Amino acid sequence: MNRIDSTTGKLRRGITLAFPVCLLAIGLTLVFSQVQRPAALVEVWLPWTEIGILALTMTAVILCGGIDLSVGSMVALCGVVLGITLQWEWPLAVALAATAACGLCAGAFNGGLVAIGMSPLVATLATMAFYRGLAMTLSGGQRFAGFPDSLRNCQTIAGFPLHFFCFVFIALAIWILIHRTRPGRWCYAIGDNRTAARFAAVPDRRLDLFLYTLNGSAAALVATLHAIDENVAIPDAFRGTELQVIACVVVGGTLITGGEGGVLRTLIGIGIVTHLEIGLRFMSYRFPLLTPNSRLVVIGLLVILVAIWNQRLQRGKAST
Numbered sequence: 001m002n003r004i005d006s007t008t009g010k011l012r013r014g015i016t017l018a019f020p021v022c023l024l025a026i027g028l029t030l031v032f033s034q035v036q037r038p039a040a041l042v043e044v045w046l047p048w049t050e051i052g053i054l055a056l057t058m059t060a061v062i063l064c065g066g067i068d069l070s071v072g073s074m075v076a077l078c079g080v081v082l083g084i085t086l087q088w089e090w091p092l093a094v095a096l097a098a099t100a101a102c103g104l105c106a107g108a109f110n111g112g113l114v115a116i117g118m119s120p121l122v123a124t125l126a127t128m129a130f131y132r133g134l135a136m137t138l139s140g141g142q143r144f145a146g147f148p149d150s151l152r153n154c155q156t157i158a159g160f161p162l163h164f165f166c167f168v169f170i171a172l173a174i175w176i177l178i179h180r181t182r183p184g185r186w187c188y189a190i191g192d193n194r195t196a197a198r199f200a201a202v203p204d205r206r207l208d209l210f211l212y213t214l215n216g217s218a219a220a221l222v223a224t225l226h227a228i229d230e231n232v233a234i235p236d237a238f239r240g241t242e243l244q245v246i247a248c249v250v251v252g253g254t255l256i257t258g259g260e261g262g263v264l265r266t267l268i269g270i271g272i273v274t275h276l277e278i279g280l281r282f283m284s285y286r287f288p289l290l291t292p293n294s295r296l297v298v299i300g301l302l303v304i305l306v307a308i309w310n311q312r313l314q315r316g317k318a319s320t
Helices: 002-032 038-063 071-087 092-115 120-139 162-180 182-192 194-199 204-230 241-251 263-283 292-319
Strands: none
Touching (some): 002 292, 071 241, 092 120, 182 194, 182 204, 241 292
8 A cells, every 4th residue: 555655646746747847848948949059058047046046945935835025125135235334345254244144134034923923925025015115225225336356256166156056055955954854844744734733843933933034044145146246236126036936936846835845846947937038038039029028927827827737736636
């Protein structure tokens, strides 16, 4: 009986991944069929590593049945803090520490609101506006540019962009956290049934606080990477990032309600969203109707299709 259940589980996981893998193949074909020099894609991929880092940490939050709509606003706020501290001529190490502290505190505040019983959707919707408003207030609506060379010199390590090293490190760290530690097992238990997890003595509130704090720390990292790459911090930047981040997680096959998913699925989702968006952008030179807004519509439709796909699979699982 256990062997049959194991075979059924493996088959179900294979079916769950089938649709996202097909979408990934379409996205890769769409991009590489229009690129003569694949090496030129490195610069195009660079901004998407920032989205990917946020999606990887968001995976753990969503697995617990949570969500964080304030990620874009936290990145903008952390960027403003970095810009202000460098404008005040603080030492680079101190400015980076202040940026990291800003992200950590913002994430911890989100986690605290969720831990005391607020709905994650309501809590992070409120802080999305709060952090964005705080960024605009602190900066006076002005951008910060002309960062010191000591920061700009961190762009590459051994000839490779720093972004890729950070992305790989975060991917490995989150994979270990989710798939090889006790808190990772707690994520699945809480997402599947929070009430039952509490009866099993799972510290769900402490885990919520930790995961949202981790999400804020990732926002600080992304703000720093963006400043290094673009040499600018804009208080109005990263609007709509939360949709791209959540899309990467959900399109890969992680359930938006929690309890099922993982890092591999998020990596597939990042690949899908990235390459479909890049491919459609390349095609927009020949087809003017493929505007940024229409590409956003495509991503939204993808999320709907994958959500329907996952819901049908869950119904099939429940019926068996």
